[in-house]
Amino acid sequence: MNYNSCAIEVNKKCILSCAHCCQDYKYGYEYISFSYFKKMIDEICKCDRIKAICLTGGEPFSNTDILIKYFEILANTGRYLTLVTSGLRANNYEFTYSLLIKLNKLGLKMITISVDEFHYKFVKSQNLINLLKVCNKLNIKSEVQIAIINSSNLSENINPIKKYLARSNIRVFPVYPIGRASIIQKEEIINYNLYDNLKCGKGYSFEIEYDGSVNPCCSPYAKYIDLHLGNIYHDSIFKIFKNLENHLILLYLRNKGFRPFIKIAESKGIAYPDRVTSSCELCYYLFSDNKYLDYILSLNDYLTKEK
Numbered sequence: 361m362n363y364n365s366c367a368i369e370v371n372k373k374c375i376l377s378c379a380h381c382c383q384d385y386k387y388g389y390e391y392i393s394f395s396y397f398k399k400m401i402d403e404i405c406k407c408d409r410i411k412a413i414c415l416t417g418g419e420p421f422s423n424t425d426i427l428i429k430y431f432e433i434l435a436n437t438g439r440y441l442t443l444v445t446s447g448l449r450a451n452n453y454e455f456t457y458s459l460l461i462k463l464n465k466l467g468l469k470m471i472t473i474s475v476d477e478f479h480y481k482f483v484k485s486q487n488l489i490n491l492l493k494v495c496n497k498l499n500i501k502s503e504v505q506i507a508i509i510n511s512s513n514l515s516e517n518i519n520p521i522k523k524y525l526a527r528s529n530i531r532v533f534p535v536y537p538i539g540r541a542s543i544i545q546k547e548e549i550i551n552y553n554l555y556d557n558l559k560c561g562k563g564y565s566f567e568i569e570y571d572g573s574v575n576p577c578c579s580p581y582a583k584y585i586d587l588h589l590g591n592i593y594h595d596s597i598f599k600i601f602k603n604l605e606n607h608l609i610l611l612y613l614r615n616k617g618f619r620p621f622i623k624i625a626e627s628k629g630i631a632y633p634d635r636v637t638s639s640c641e642l643c644y645y646l647f648s649d650n651k652y653l654d655y656i657l658s659l660n661d662y663l664t665k666e667k
């Protein structure tokens with residue numbers, strides 16, 4: 361596991377309410393306080409292994425004054441700074457330019473922009489164009505992430521912004537049926553069956569939640585899975601790395617895949633779906649529910665013997 365970055369959920373609420381959201385945020389802002397944010401960043405930066413920090417939410421652009429203050433705290437950390445946004449607040453080119461030039465001077469290197477039919481209900485394509493134009497002008501890298509369901513029309517989503525995408529990475533992924541998205545019709549969710557080859561493929565970035573909980577990945581499922589590594593407000597970053605390196609279940613998921621867990625689930629009569637959207641959804645079925653506590657403990661015994 362080559363962890364070199366972390367994503368920080370700076371607010372636990374969102375002022376949008378996208379139907380495919382993997383959270384079920386209530387309306388509002390509620391940001392991490394500056395003193396807690398500083399405490400968190402100071403702890404993270406004691407560890408040279410973490411080279412990049414990404415701000416996510418919620419929506420980090422909900423309050424751009426607060427966002428600028430976070431970047432002032434991040435400015436001298438020497439880390440590669442990125443953020444994820446829906447493009448909210450970027451409705452005016454001059455405002456977008458003045459915001460991004462400030463953030464860029466404070467160290468912002470890359471922006472990930474969400475583009476899909478769900479966000480388009482709240483954020484106009486002109487906002488995305490403003491963001492992409494300013495990124496191109498200021499040499500800020502951009503990535504466009506597109507969540508899809510079976511009826512999505514990819515070209516319809518991309519067409520309004522395609523002229524500005526030449527320098528962007530594009531990432532397409534299925535909507536995960538969790539959080540608010542759990543009520544999307546089943547037939548709309550893109551899923552498949554490849555249990556034999558499923559492995560956890562995300563061994564490079566922690567996610568730190570609003571309350572300081574540290575998860576071993578940035579998957580939308582991570583919040584709901586009992587694989588937490590500690591809390592950045594109470595545990596040192598070195599203890600969190602130690603917890604990660606000693607985490608038998610994660611080691612197995614990443615090196616050997618899900619097969620041993622499925623075998624035990626079958627022997628215990630534990631139900632799991634025959635098709636999933638991703639390995640993360642299977643992870644969720646196996647490790648999220650309290651009723652699996654005995655099961656998880658028995659896995660630990662089993663894994664310790666097998667180690």
Ligand code: SF4
Pocket residue numbers: 374375376377378380381382383385417418419446
């Ligand atoms: S998908 Fe992002 S922008 Fe939309 S409601 Fe969820 S957190 Fe907010």
Ligand code: SF4
Pocket residue numbers: 559560561562576577578579581582585587613639640641643644
């Ligand atoms: S498989 Fe589990 S541990 Fe791995 S990225 Fe997905 S949710 Fe995280």
